[in-house]
Amino acid sequence: MIRRLARLLRDVARGLPDPERDPDLGPFCTHLRQRYGRHPLALSPEEWEEGLLGLIAERIAEGWDRHGAPSAARDPEGEGFVASFEGPGEPFAVRAQSKREAYREARKAWVRRLLG
Known part of the structure; x- marks a missing residue:
């Protein structure tokens, strides 16, 4: 399910003039740029998937450590x-x-x- 969501986000981003400036998608696109060192639209669907899975895992691990x-x-x-x-x-x-x-x-x- 997460993989399909990542592909959907990538499809939405491809239709935007500058996905990093989008108020909803921008923070995730910035995360992808920082993680891979390239513009989010230059990334493969697999990199979007791994980026989203990594972000979710990171949030859960940080929450576990903090709370x-x-x-x-x-x-x-x-x-x-x-x-x-x-x-x-x-x-x-x-x-x-x-x-x-x-x-x-x-x-x-x-x-x-x-x-x-």
């Missing part, structure tokens, strides 16, 4: 489990019947905040 990943434990107030994280943004907690389900929901919310 820590969510954690899950048995709910002390009842049956089931609670998973939580402290940031980014406001603290977050979710309750579920299984530890796996609680942790999964917390991870999804955490990644959304990191990438948002």
Whole structure:
């Protein structure tokens, strides 16, 4: 899915007079220029894909270092489990019947905040 999104972004950029000046696409195009040392439109579709995958992985790794990943434990107030994280943004907690389900929901919310 990420690879298809990268190709779509490349197609959109090819239709712009200067993709690096575009308010939405510009920061990613600048990232690509810095990563590969060439104009984004001179890059192959594979370089766009790797650039996007690298950027996403970098954001998640930085978030993990800065905020820590969510954690899950048995709910002390009842049956089931609670998973939580402290940031980014406001603290977050979710309750579920299984530890796996609680942790999964917390991870999804955490990644959304990191990438948002």
